[in-house]
Every structure is written in C-alpha cells, then in structure tokens.
Amino acid sequence: MASLWSRVTRRSAVGIGLAALSVGLLPVIAGAGRPADKILVGHYASMTGKEATFGQSTDNGLRLAIDEINAAGGINGKKIEIITYDTKGESAEAGKAVTRLITQDKVVAVIGEVASGLSIAGGAVCQQYQVPMISPSSTNPRVTMGRDFVFRVCFIDPFQGFVVAKFARENLKAASAAILYDQSAPYSKGLRDEFKKNFEKMGGKVVADQAYNAGDQDFSAQLATIRSGSPDVIFVPGYYTEAGNIAIQARKLGITVPLLGGDGWDSEQLAKIGGDAIEGCYYSNHYAPDQPSDEVKAFVEKYKKAFNGQTPDGLAALGYDAGLILADALKRSKSLSGKDLRDAIAATQNFKAVTGTIGIDSNRNATKAAVVVQMKGGKPQFVAKVEPESQPAKK
Amino acid sequence: MLEKFLQTLMDGLAVGSLYALIALGYTMVYGILKFINFAHSDIFVLGAWLSYSMAIMAGLSMQSAVPVAPWIFAALGAVTVLAAVMQAWDRAGYDRVPAAWRGRLPTPGLGGTLTIVSLWGWSSVGLAFAARMIATGAAESSAWRTVAGGVILLAAMSTCGLIGFCVERTAYKPLRKAPRLNVLITAIGVSLLLQNLGQLDWMFGTRPQGMPRLLPDVTLAQFAGSETVPPVKLHLIDVVGAGTAVVLMVALDILVFRTKLGRAMRAVSYNDRNAALMGIPVDKVISFTFVLGAALAAAAGFLYAQKYPGLGQTASATWVLLGLKAFIAAVVGGIGNIRGAMLGGLLIGSAEMFARAYQSPSVADIYVFGILIVVLLFKPTGILGTNAQEKV
Amino acid sequence: MSDLRHRAASLSPGFVPTAVLSILPVAAVLGIAMLAQLWLAPVLANAGADFFIKMGVDILVAMVLAISLTMVNGFTGQFSIGHAAFMAVGAYTAACIVYYGSYRFYGNANVQGGLVSSMVYGVRDVPWFAWADALFLGALLAGGLVAAGCGYLVGLPSLRLKGDYLAIVTLGFGEIVRVLVQSQTTEVLAEGASVTPDHLRMIPAWGSTLAVDDYITAEAIASAPVWVWPKYVGGALGFGGLPFYTSPFWVVLVAGLTLLVAFRIKSSSYGRAFLSIREDEIASEAMGVNVTAYKVRAFVVAAFFAGIAGGLFAHTVGVQLNPAELGFQKSFDIIIMVVLGGLGSISGAAIAAVIVTILPELLRTPDLLAASWPYGLGGVVLGAGLIGVLRSGGRSTTLGRAVLFAGLLVAGLGLLALWAKGSEVDLGRYRMVFFALALIAMMILRPQGLLGVGEIWDRSFWADLVARRSKGGVS
Structure with a gap:
C-alpha cells in the first residue's frame, strides 16, 4: 500500500500539481473581463471600523437609488453596478480602495466617503486618475478645494454653522451661547468657528468656549465652566455618542437650557444614548424624515420597505441623492470618459432630490437648504428650514 | 475655587477607581506570566457590552425586551455535548483503544475542563435570566431595578471570567514556554479578534448604544455653593461606582494576601518552577488569575457603562485609549504589584481630571503619558514596585 | 554568508x-x-x-x-x-x-x-x-x-x-x-483658503499684502x-x-x-x-x-x-x-x-511584509479567493508528492509539509469564499476576524515565525528545507 502510494506520487505528483494549477488559472482569467453592458460605479465607505454606521447607511441609500434607476431601465439601456469597498475608517485604506476601484475595476465614477479626512485622501486619487468623485456627506471645505474632479451633494461646514447661529438668534432668541466642541475633529472645529463668528456678528455673545477630545467620556469639568457662564443655549458640534453623554452630564449638573448640534447628531441612537436628557434639543440636518415634502415622503417609504422598517438617517438620504445625481449626470454625459462625466456633474442645476433642490456651484459644492429639527419623544421633528440665499456671501 | 477642586477630586477618584479595577487585571497577569496582556482592555469592553445586552434582554431599557440570540444556546449546547463525549472518552474510551493508536488520539483530561466551561456558561445564562425575571416581576420599582442591575453585574462578571478562562486555555497556555514577544503578539491577536467579533451584526453590531440606567438618579449630598457658584453634588451613581470598586479591591487584597489560594498565586508569581515543586497546581492558579482579572474588568465595564451610558462599538478609539490609561496606571503603580495598581489607577485618574479642569482637556493625555515616562525614568519599577534582580 | x-x-x-x-x-x-x-x-x-x-x-x-x-x-x-x-x-x-x-x-x-x-x-x-x-x-x-x-x-x-x-x-x-x-x-x-487672523499673527510678513478673508496665494505660501x-x-x-x-x-x-x-x-x-x-x-x-x-x-x-x-x-x-x-x-x-x-530574519520580515500587505486586499473581494481553490488542491497534491519523493523511512520534509499546509490553507479559504458567494455572506466584514485568527494560530503552531532565524540566501536554510525530519524534531 505504502509503496504503491509512493510510486504513484513519485511519478506523477508534480504533473498532477501543475495540471491543477493550470485548471485553477482558468476562472481567474475568465473572471478578469467585466461585462460590457454594465456601468461600474465605485463606492468607498467605512463598512467596518469605528465609523461603520456611516458607511452602512450611505451604502443602503446609494443602493436603493441605483436599484430604482436600474428598475426603470438604467442608463440608455445599461444597468449600473455598484462595487463597495471598505475603508475601515482609515485614510490610507481609503486611498487604496479608490486606487483599486479606478485602476483594477475600471469604474467610471466614485462615490464616497462620509468622513472629510478620508474624502480628501480618496479625492486626491480621483484627481490623479481624472475620474469624477461625488462625496455624499463630507462637509469640510477642503474636500473639493482645488480638485476639479471632486464634487459633493451636501452643504459645507460654514453654512451649517451659520444656520445654527441664525436659528439660535432668531428662532430661540438666545442672547448668549456656550460652545463645547471636539478639538480633535476638524468637523467639530469648523462648525464651532463658523457658529462663533456668525453668532457674534448677529449680536449674540459667546460666554464660554470649551473643548474636548475624541474618545473623552467625562465632560463635567467643561460643563462646570459653562454652567458658571449661564448661557441661553449650548452649541455642541460633535457626534451623537458624545452629544448624548454631554446632555446627560449637563442635566446632572443642573443645566437645563437646550443643546444645539449639527448633522453629526443625526442618528436614532441619539435618543437611545441621551434618553430624557436630549429631549427638547435642536440640531441642523440635511433633511428631516417628517419634512413636508413629497420627495422625502416617497423616499422614507421606500427605504423603510427595503430595510425592514428602519427610518433613514441623513447619511442614507445623502447616499440616495448622490446616486440620483450621478445617474442624472450619466444620462446627460456625452460619453463615459472622466472629463465628460465631470462636466455633466458640474452642470447639475435645480435637481429635485430628497435633501432639497440641489445645484452644483463653481466650487463643486451643493447649494441647498438645511433643516433644523427638535428631539421630541425620542424622535427628531421638523422645526424650520433655512435657505442658502441668506448665507453670507464670501469674498 | 474650593468647589472646583472638590468636584475635580471627586471625578478623579471616581474615574481612577475604574482605572484601578482594570489595571488589576494587567498587573496580576504580569506578576505571574511576565507579559502584557493587551487583550485585557477588550475584556473590559466586553463586560460593558455584555451588561448592556443583558439589560436589554431583561427589558430594563425603554424598548421592549429582546430575546437571547439563539446561537448562544446552540454554542453552549454544542459545548455541553462535546463535554459529555469527552467525559466518556476520558473515563472509558481511552483505555479501550489499542495502545498503538493512543499517540494519535486526544489524551484524557479535556472532559473535566469542558464540563466546567459548559456548566459555567449555563449558569451565566441562568443569572441573566434571573435578572430578567426580577425585572419583569418588579415592573417599575426602582429598588428592584437596582437588584436586577446587581444580578446583571454578577452575570457579566461570570461571563467575562469564562471568556478569560477560555482565552487563557486556548491562546496563552500553549505558549507557556515561548518567547515573551510571541505571547505579546498572541495577545494582540486576541485583542483584534475580540474587537472585530464584537462589531459583527450577530454580536453587538457597530452602532453605539445607550446603557439603561439601573440606579435611581439621586443626589446624596451637596457641598459649598453660593448664589453664583453652583454646589458640588455627590451623586448616588458615583458613590456606588467607587464603592463597588473599593469593595472588590479590598476583597481581592484579602484573597491575595490572606488566603491559601492567594499564597499560591504569590508563589507562582515569585517562581513558578519552585511553586510546582511545592505541589502548587500552577496551571490552575494561572487560569484562576485570568478569571479573576477578567471578572474585575467586567465589573469595571458595568460600572463604566453606568457612569457613561453612551457605549461606542467594541473597536472604538475610546476603549483603546481607556485600556491604555489603565495599563499606564498599572505601570506607574508598579506592574506586578496589586496595591500599586490601585494607587496608580487613582493617581492617573486624578491627574487626568485635574489637567482637564485646570488646564485643557487636550493636554490631559500628554500629562498621563508624561507621568508614565517620568516614573519610568526615575523609578522604572513603578511607585510601589520592588526591584527584582534579573538573573543570568 | x-x-x-x-x-x-x-x-x-x-x-x-x-x-x-x-x-x-x-x-x-x-x-x-x-x-x-x-x-x-x-x-x-x-x-x-x-x-x-x-x-x-x-x-x-x-x-x-x-x-x-x-x-x-x-x-x-x-x-x-x-x-x-x-x-x-x-x-x-x-x-x-x-x-x-x-x-x-x-x-x-x-x-x-x-x-x-x-x-x-x-x-x-x-x-x-x-x-x-x-x-x-x-x-x-x-x-x-x-x-x-x-x-x-x-x-x-x-x-x-x-x-x-x-x-x-x-x-x-x-x-x-x-x-x-x-x-x-x-x-x-493652501491656495484658495482664506486668511485668518491666526495666520497674520503667525506670519507677520503677510500683513503687508494680505488681509483677513483674502484668498491665500502661492506667493504667500512661498514666503x-x-x-x-x-x-x-x-x-x-x-x-x-x-x-x-x-x-x-x-x-x-x-x-x-x-x-x-x-x-x-x-x-x-x-x-x-x-x-x-x-x-x-x-x-x-x-x-x-x-x-x-x-x-x-x-x-x-x-x-x-x-x-x-x-x-x-x-x-x-x-x-x-x-x-x-x-x-x-x-x-x-x-x-x-x-x-x-x-x-x-531579514528575508522573513520582507516576506511577512508582503503577506501582511496583500492578505487584507485578497480578503476584500471573495471572487479572487473563490477562484483560487484549485490552486490549493494543486498545492496539496504537490505537497503530498514532495513528501513522497523526498521521504525515507516514513519521515517527511519541511518543504513537503509547507506546501501541503499552504495548499490546504488556500483550498480551504477558496472553498469558504465560494460558499460565502453562494450564500451571500459578506466575507469582507470578517476579514479582520480571519486576520486575527491567523495571527493567533501562527503564534501557537509556528512560534518561531515563517523562517525562524534563517535567511533565504543561506544555503543551510534550503538544506534544512529538504532535509528529512527526524521524528519528533522541531522544524
């Protein structure tokens, strides 16, 4: 038995091995070619890692939009296919994912990221290879700056800071405000700068300006300082996890004034974390699920149907809009080359999307309205809409 | 001025006692095995998340109670069946197979361990169910909520202890004789594994969650304060948190310095080979140390979740930084020294809070790392560490 | 050497x-x-x-x-x-x-x-x-x-x-x-960003040409x-x-x-x-x-x-x-x-750098992995053959075992990917879990690392690779 085995292997093992290897090559070579009747679009997002919820929401929204377009016949008979790559929330990984999407999968356009730092990294690659990119929700001004292939469908931080300041001054009639921001997050810092500038310009007074770091859990020192300034409102431009904790600790210290936030608050987890403490607080957002608008109603209905009853958050809505705007540009584009597609995206005007009527301005940013919502009964409720016309013109 | 100082001191001690609880696990493992168990902070995270899951399961949150994931029962059932099979194998099977095969078949001894694991697992689930029964039976009574919380604390400690036991037996025990760097890499591997498993949808998922409050929000006492300066408030939760931490630390201290088991632990830590010669079951003592460390970390996780209800997902930067600070506390106090870990925890916690309150939160971490480096440079073995001479 | x-x-x-x-x-x-x-x-x-x-x-x-x-x-x-x-x-x-x-x-x-x-x-x-x-x-x-x-x-x-x-x-x-x-x-x-008061405080030279809210120019950055x-x-x-x-x-x-x-x-x-x-x-x-x-x-x-x-x-x-x-x-x-x-091992570190960089990228899309299981089978056969060719008295060689093991690994991962594709499980989410498991397994099964202290340019390394393993010996 043993001798037979060894004779067999001695003679033919190498031969069989090589044969198996060549058989194995076939599927790889066959799989290399992609079907030509599809338009490939890349999406890079943090599907795992510390910002996984952002990527997953965006991907859901984007896929909903693309499925809809494909069901309606696609782009001139061609279906769109989305390839999603994970970035783990790391910029080096984002650069790698985008390079792979462009050079290996040969996508015609790239959608992504939520976090501004990652969008800047991915945008540099898109610019290098001249493939248009649409960021659904990176609000830092630097994302599109100096890159003519990079667009976005959301408003930028300066506008949001202005919206919250205006809302605080005009709707809430706040005379004084305190700020508690995450100084390690550019998003938070950008909002804080713009809020402070605008709030003071509108005649308000910033009585306390406190900072914390990402990952901090204890804010009692900062809140104690804020308490001694007795402000009318507290602006907390951060993400919902910290916002929830800050609200709880503020109430514990006896601070009862409303907290204000930006779109980083937008998540159903906000109410779960903050509980009663977050009730009555306000934040600005890209859209509100209960907004009086036909597009929003239709979108919320479709999304709930597709993702077993989940209420879409702002990121999902922006992912959806990014998909719609890209599809619209693909329809109008002369060819699928990067330059033609870029021109088509840049020409987008008055596009009726879920998060408002979107126009792409000369800096490749979207001009559109923002909404302010209030937390009531654990759910955000639409309060006001602030139009972009009133944004201070920048020199 | 005094108010601010008192407030900061209280915060520092509250946070510091939690650091100390985590640091104990680092320091005990280092004392015995001379390696830094980087996966320890992930056990702490697991403790926090398990407390959350059990509280949700018990229906203590705003949402309605959710059922236990069926895979837990499936996994526990599988372990139980395997344990029964291995027991039979140990008792009767092994002796009956021909001697020539024995070299290739598992040697007896696994049955007992697996039985322990399965019984332990079932009792942890049982504790969680007890919490659920208490919670549903007591409806809205806040006193019973607190009792349910206590049971959840025990259940989380038990479950994490079990996980610590399994990790030690599967990942670290085979490496007892390997270079320390290898064990360290394994610890990093275990840490990565726990972080990434925790992120999966069938575990805890990636969304941050809010821990339901199990203690009534009561202010116990107020100090100072005036018209303009708000008073310093002493909250029940801080007292209970720090109190539980202190009770656990005192219990541990008694265990290590006053009992036979503790003497065995100290003997193994001093010299494991000689301890074995004296008839001390070294493997069991090491396993026990891991279980103890993991249970304390779970308690810290539970208390932490009570104090700061916003739980980030298992791979979140918050946890990594917390674990790092607890580890630094262990080093500053003198790694390997149990009382040192407690002192280090309180010191690091207060230093952080004072830097936060009196300078700026952004430099707090620099202070923490700065203390570490200063202590290491001037007394490398830590504040309470003894100078063990390394032998040739 | x-x-x-x-x-x-x-x-x-x-x-x-x-x-x-x-x-x-x-x-x-x-x-x-x-x-x-x-x-x-x-x-x-x-x-x-x-x-x-x-x-x-x-x-x-x-x-x-x-x-x-x-x-x-x-x-x-x-x-x-x-x-x-x-x-x-x-x-x-x-x-x-x-x-x-x-x-x-x-x-x-x-x-x-x-x-x-x-x-x-x-x-x-x-x-x-x-x-x-x-x-x-x-x-x-x-x-x-x-x-x-x-x-x-x-x-x-x-x-x-x-x-x-x-x-x-x-x-x-x-x-x-x-x-x-x-x-x-x-x-x-950067060009196109606005000048802030901070800039002017840090770079007094800008004060003569730029005011707050002006765009930053290339000349300004150069200066x-x-x-x-x-x-x-x-x-x-x-x-x-x-x-x-x-x-x-x-x-x-x-x-x-x-x-x-x-x-x-x-x-x-x-x-x-x-x-x-x-x-x-x-x-x-x-x-x-x-x-x-x-x-x-x-x-x-x-x-x-x-x-x-x-x-x-x-x-x-x-x-x-x-x-x-x-x-x-x-x-x-x-x-x-x-x-x-x-x-x-210098060469070992270099090889590990290749593996650690490529592995997560391979696990990103299961397609490539799913297509690779035949290679694994080839590796198994080749390993078995090497063991057979190079053995004597029931002793196998390190090389044969290594090829066999690698083959099993590739085939196993490939089949897993194939199954994942069929049942629509997103393997991408599991890639860090696999990575961690591989790390732990590696440390337990081969604590000395891929090459130990050997270098691929040492003759003794290759000699060891095809040398017959003594029973019970450590590779």
Missing part, C-alpha cells in the same frame, strides 16, 4: 579595490530600481494593472519598516512598540520640506520630478533626474535624520530600562507624537517662514495635498538599500554584537560589548530607516498623512510582520 565572502574574495585578484566591490551591490540596486521604473511599471500600466504598482509600492514601504524594526526587535532583542512614531516623525518632516519647499522653489505643490519620480509612464520628454527629485531625496534624508535623532533620545533611556519597560517608554513616545500632531491646527496653507511649516501640517484632519513623488524607482531603491544595509550589519561585527545582546546581555557585557552603546545604535539606525519609510509613505498615491493612523496600532502592524517572518 561566509562562502559569499569567499566568492567575493576569489573575484578580486588583488588589484580591484574593496571599495569598488562594496559599491557594486549599491549600483545593482540602482539598476534594478531604474529597471522597475522604466520597464516594469510601464509594462504593468499598459496592461491596465496600475493597482499592482500601487500594491508593490505599499509592500516595499512596509518592507522597509519591517526590516528596520528587525534591527531592534530581531537582532538586538530590544522591544520597541513605538516604531510608527519614528515613521510619523520622518513622514511629517519630509512632507513639510517637500510641500512648502515646492511652493518656495516652484510656486506650486505639483510633482516637478524627472523620469525617476514620474508616474505618467511613457512620457519621455523630461530629464532623468530633476532638481525636484533632489528636493524629495533631501526631504527623505532629512526625515530619516530627524527620526534618527528621536531614536537617539528614546534609545537613551535604555541605559536604565530593560525589556518591557523599554517597550512601554516607546509606546508612550509614540502616543505623545500622535497627540502632539493631533493638537495642531487642522489647516494646511511663509520655515518655522511656521511644522504648525500647518493639517493636525487631526491630516496633511493633504502632498505631491505624489513615491514612484517605483524610489521605493525599490530605498527597500534595496535597506535590505543591503541590514544584510551587511547582520554579517558584520556590529551585527554579532547585536545578536549577542539579544542572546544574553550580561554575557555579552562580560565579553566586552558595550551593551548600552550598541542598543542605542540599533535604535538610531532603525529609526533612520523608519523615518525614510515615513517620507516615502507620505508621498504615496492615495495616502493622506494622518496622525491617528500612525499610532500604536500601526506599530503593532509592523511588529506583526517582524514576528511573522521570524525574529532576526
């Missing part, structure tokens, strides 16, 4: 100076680097395989990091877990010099290099080597030197500290570097004094907008030279001193080795190469320099490579 030197000696008939012989390998590395840049990269780019170039660059940068850490953790047996901090120091130094230097000399931050740093392959109407390449090279060296200086500072405490304590100091150093960069302003001086450069490095948002200089030429050159230096150190009296410290500090002290001095030297050399790798990393396509990603988790990644390859 010794027979290599024998051959070298037999090559030199006496009149060829040794200096020429030692320059030869450097020239060879330069030649290979040129070949990679001017032949291999264009061929790959023409075949539409740009991504392989990108992966190659990433792999070689990882290789430089792994090999440099091998000098500290592998050769000298010290335990540094802050290697990414040296990388960060080098990266930020180089990035400052290249970014702001480009503005100063060329008025913008685009790539101005010649053929050696061009990644538009096929364009030939540029010089081989432009002044901008010298700027990049100088920046790399400066980054390396600054990192080496930090290495000296961190290495000094090893006067007092041993083993784990040193590890903790390096960890602390790494975290301090990260926190310091993160606490900077998130700005980078920013050197001492404000380190302030505007993007803080927590990352240093974006860096020109992509890191071409195949530069990475092959640096990786080749690092390999060469590590190889020469290992086989020199320095290397022996390092290794003796690793084996037994007290005994080597007794033999007259100045333990502290050698430890510090190991730190400095390793930090130098890590700094250069950082400079390369900063200018790679698709990289946004970010302090959060150069923290201790990055250090762990490098340690994993070193231990995976085998502590003290």
